[in-house]
Amino acid sequence: MNNNYSLDLSILPKELKLLLEILDIENYYKSEIFINESVKDIDWEVFLQLAIHHRVYPIIYSKLKIIEEKLIPTHVIQTLNQEYKKNTFQMLQLSAEMEKVSELFIKNQIPTLFLKGPVLAAELYGDISLRTSKDLDILIPINDLEKADKLLLSLGYEKGKFHNILNEWKWRNQHMEYFHPQKNIQLEIHWRLNPRPTKEPSFHTLWKRKRVSTVTSFPVYFLGEEDLFLYLVSHGARHGWFRLRWLLDIDKMIKKGIDFDKIIFVLKKYQSFHIAGQAIILSSELLKTPINEKMRLLTVSNRSRTLAQAGVNFIKEMLPLQIITSSNTYKRYQFSLYSSYMQRIYSFILWLYPSYFDAETLKIPKSFHFLYFPLRPFLLAWRKIRKLT
Template sequence: MQTLPKLNANILNIYVRPEIQLLLYCASTKRDAAKTEQIKSLIQLPNLDWQDVISQAYKHGLVPLLYTNLNTICKDDIPKEAINQIRHLSYANSQRNLVLCAELFKILHLLQEKDIKGVPYKGPILASTVYGNIALRPSGDLDIIVQQQHVLEFKKILISLGYQPLVELTQREEIAFLEAKSEHSYNFFHDEKKILVEIHWRVSPEYTSPIETKHFWSKLKPFPFAGITIHNLPLEDWLPILCVHGSRHRWERLIWLCDIAELLRTNPEVNWDYLIQVTTELDCKRMFFLGLFLAHHLLDVTLPVKVLRQIKADTEVVALSSDICQSLFTKDNHNPKFLGRTIFHMRVRERWQNKFLYFQSFLRWLMIVRK
């Protein structure tokens, strides 16, 4: 594999301030001598804004990786107040992840008792399988995928545990909700534990991507987790799903790119022809390419030449990557309004019928707002 050029103050012709450069160099479980030296150089800058570093790290889900790298490389060279704050946030994340992990174990065990396959999505499982440590990736809630026919049975299990739906629905409304193309998760909250559980039967709303459980359920394999055996996808099959998720949220958090980068580093023997074929069939190839291209430029991920050539051939991917970087690197960046997000989602789809499907969702939203 070729060695990529190291990060500098410009990515895709967009200036990257030192605080973000530091985060990018620390956004990995692996570091070489060159990255280590870059980190040491950056923390010596007299005008480095540590509160901006910490704020951006928290926003992008990078506090655990930032603390792990700084604590290993140069903890004595960092202002005491800053390193203590980063340490506190990192420890709090570890404690939260342990709580979520225990709750996930309990829920998966109850699903197994009902003979329901539940596939954890992101969260502690992703941290364990990709990062090798549940403490290295923040988990805000628990996302579990089941087949659509098991959603209501899963709901009963959550209610028995003290969870309540965020939105109360009548039986008729509930059926319509599960059938709606605009929906993909049924959300429940435990007020005492402060835990949100999202039941997924699709990866995202159908107007974002058509990926459903039927597209990958036959590929599930047993995976050991916390003393039980759960069902999980082979690592490379998570790549399109993670790229769809990141694109759905316009790659607003760097941790989603770290997921892609870490997965590729831990699973180098990727069947690229298979993934390109699958993403083409499901009309999410541009989302897939966008995630890869951003990880390549921002996190030093090495891609095969033939894959990189295909990505660059799609000029829309290059243009979208530049727009996303502009948002990520601007200090006081603001997320685009609904119309801007709609245009992005239309651009990231390749087939006109799917662009139109997303545009229809915008028109429905507009009609609701005008009422």
């Protein structure tokens, strides 16, 4: 579907365009229309790198089954098959751990919402093997963090590095990381969906609209439809949509059928029209997602289109998140996502709030940590000068 959003897709490499075309295949007849021309002069190593980088290799492998085998090199199919099998095992392992943690938390009176992982794969793809996930993202009330910490440590999890200068974790972070060395499983315990200053529903509101997944025998809860859409578009926007997997989630959710009246209400309340428009434009243009008139209303603003083009630029780079987020281009993009002057003011105040980097730059006794507030601009400047030299 061409909605004439005027995105510059010419910057995308041909291998990425082929990846997008394969993601759009629904049946063998449709594959015959374009696949013969699209596979000419393809660098198959780049194609594999893109499939793995964008975390879409399970569904690419499933789509290639309906394409004439001789068109795709054997080693490409074999590599994707190996990655698909590894992911299936990973998702089965995560499903078992998800059930175990959910039961432990619920029995200890910690309301628990799983954000992505196997529950999202089952809900949107109908098969946990068709979506990748490196960890389990778990949202709980902030007041239950200490209790959850003790429970996870009792299960053999180890807590990741946690920096806490002047309670900065409450202002800069939205989750803590845990790792189980024997099981090789990573968890993220969230107390917010997104970092501040993003506006979002309270945990109580999210819990009232929760749904129960059928992935496990013990109840596993996840976000209601409108909250899941809000979370997916805000998470994707925050990361610049640099992985197609997140955009594919939007495509699957829209195709599955959603109550857009409820979603628009939530988007309006949390000032997210512009990022929802960005997601819909990208999904429509890159994945040919069919959109109706109500969805189209979110795509008419120049702001959404500008953000969508920025997303295309990040998607084509195939760079790690750490490199993307450290660039000035990303920092300007991140600032453009804020929907109000108050959020921009808050982000500036947050920039002035001391961090553990300041403590690493200049160590002072804990009783004098308040001095990091007036010292922070100078410490920031000093680190920048050292980096340049």
